Amino acid sequence: MVNKSAHVVIVGAGFGGISAAHELAKSGFRVTIVDKNPYTTFLPLLYQVATGGVNPGDVTYSLRLFAAKQKGHVRVRRAAVTGIDKVNRLVQVDDGPDLTYDxxxxxxxxxxxxxxxxxxxxxxxxxxxxxxxxxxRDMIYGGMEDVADGGRKSFDVIVVGGGPTGVEMAGTLAEMKTIGIPKAYPEITPDQMNVTLVEMAPQLLTPFAKNLQEYTLKQLDDRGVDVRLNTAISSVHADHVELKDGTQLPADLVIWGAGIGGYDVVGEWDLPLGRGKRIEVEPSMLVVGEDRIFAVGDCAVITTDPLPQLAQPAIQQGAFVGKQVERLASGEPLASFSYKNKGIMATIGKAAAVAEFPNGWTVTGFPAWVLWVVVHLFFLLGNRNRVMSMINLAARYSFGSKSSATIVGDPLSPPSETALAERKEAQEKAKLEARRKHEEQAEPQHG
Incomplete structure (x- = not known):
């Protein structure tokens, strides 16, 4: 029999946290979700926000509305977690009283x-x-405005990382370059925007089948992306990137998608951390050495069976931990998590995507793209978000050849523009100083 007065605190409102909250609410636990934001974010579509395909509100969902729709007692605490007192079972936060937990x-x-x-x-x-x-998004918009006004000759974007995030971002930028921007900015020619994708590995989309990697590379090449494989970056500067071989690539904007790791603050919580600052957990999803603390999703790693840091493992682990807490509270033995692989997919652009299923079956092109759209719309929280995202994506991909179909914001200067302004200011100061010294030397000497 579950003790319904038991309090479960969930730190983080991503895929894993939301899934756990939903399962725990069904079991009758008191649940508090702690997050510094008042919303949960659908991360797979953030690149569409960055390229003006969908509105930010279409990929975020109110945590308080989510909590209100649950069948159990679910509350939201908007705060950042600063520490965990395991002895007294307290979650310490930066705003308001600490939270007690069972x-x-x-x-x-x-x-x-x-x-x-x-x-x-x-x-x-x-x-x-x-x-x-x-x-x-606003830096891209600001860069295009500057090119259109003649403030700069071109706009160079470097995407670092050849995983799904990098591929999706580079492919969409290439479509903006060839379709959207010429319509929105008739002053700009496609060759005034350059998109480069830098990947250290010898292939793109490393977890995918070889034929999908080759298809992705060809699609990006056909879209005008300068793909550089076997290429490592040694340093990033305000207006360029330096490669390990000494080559310098001009960069007005560098978008980093090369790797992920845990937050530094988690390292201060006295929890065992593995590679990439991920919390080490048992197959039961209990944190190693703990009997009441679980970890799920990208921040956790099962020491005996590491899983990919994707949405599906996080969703499944969250639901699983909801049942594990019920077992623990009822005095039942804990189970071991078993991941059900439902496949992986990535989109490259209009009518171009790749998908791979557990049985080895692969799909490319338009069918994979339709599948990608359907799956992503399905997993969005809220009917409004699904409808609005569907409308915006339809506008981008159905009418892109006839209009810019781009959601814009306020122009924001990219790092290179700030660096250029600083250099100009330094040059002007140097000129004024040189003029002052010259005038001093030219003054007549009186004896």
């Missing part, structure tokens, strides 16, 4: 991993948050 589920997700590359964290932009994607 059981704790950590689902913090991950952030960008820059691997210590100089300048990468400072000058790159990422697509792991709603805010970050809006910044990228």
């Amino acid at each position: 059981y704790l589920v950590i689902a913090t997700g991950v952030t960008a991993n820059f691997f210590g590359i100089p300048g990468a964290a400072e000058y790159s932009r990422t697509l792991y948050t709603r805010t970050g994607s809006i910044v990228v």
Whole structure:
């Protein structure tokens, strides 16, 4: 018999956290979701936000509305977790009183991993948050405005990483370059925007079958993306990227999708961390060495069977942990998590995508693209989000050849423009200083 007064705190409202909350609510537990944002974000479509395909509100969903729709007692606490007091079972937060817990589920997700590359964290932009994607969108918009006004000759975007995020971003940017931008900016020619995809491995989409990797490479080549495989970055600067071989590539905007890792703050919670700062868990999803703390999703790694950091493992682990807490509260033995692989997919652009199923069956082109659209719309929370995303995606891909079909924001200067302004300011100061010294030397000497 489940103790319905037991309180479960869930840290993080991503795929794993939301899935766990839904399952726990059905079992009658009191649940509190703690997140610094008042919404949950559908991460797979953030690249569409960054390229003006969908609105930010279409890929986010109110946590309080989600909580209100659950059958059990679910509450939301908007705060950032600063620590965990395991002795007193407290979740410490930066705003308001600490939260007591009977059981704790950590689902913090991950952030960008820059691997210590100089300048990468400072000058790159990422697509792991709603805010970050809006910044990228506005920087692209700002760069195009500057080119159209004659402030710069071209706009160079470098996408780092050949996984799904990098491929999807590069492919969509290429379509903007050849279809959307010429319609929205008749002053700009396609060759004034350059898209380069840099990948350290010898292939794109490493987890996918070889034929899908080859298809993806050809599709990006056909769309005008400069794909550079077997290429490593040594440093990132405000207006260029330096490669390991010494080559410098001009860069107005660098979009980082090369790797992910756990948040630094999680390392302060006295939990066992593995590679990539991921929390080590048992097959039961209990954190190693703990009896009431679980971890799910990208932030966790099963030490005996590491799984890919994708949405499906997180969703399945969240639901599984909901049942595990019920077993624990009822005094029943815990089970071991078993991942049901439903396949992987990535989109490259209009009518071009790749999908691979557990039985080895692969699909490319338009059928894979339709499948990708259907799956992503299905997993969005809320009918409004599904409808609006469907309308916006239809506008982008059905009418893109006739209109720009792009959602825009406020122009934001990319890093290279800031660097250019700083250089100009430095040059002007140098000129003024040289003029001052020249005038001083030219003054007549009086004896």
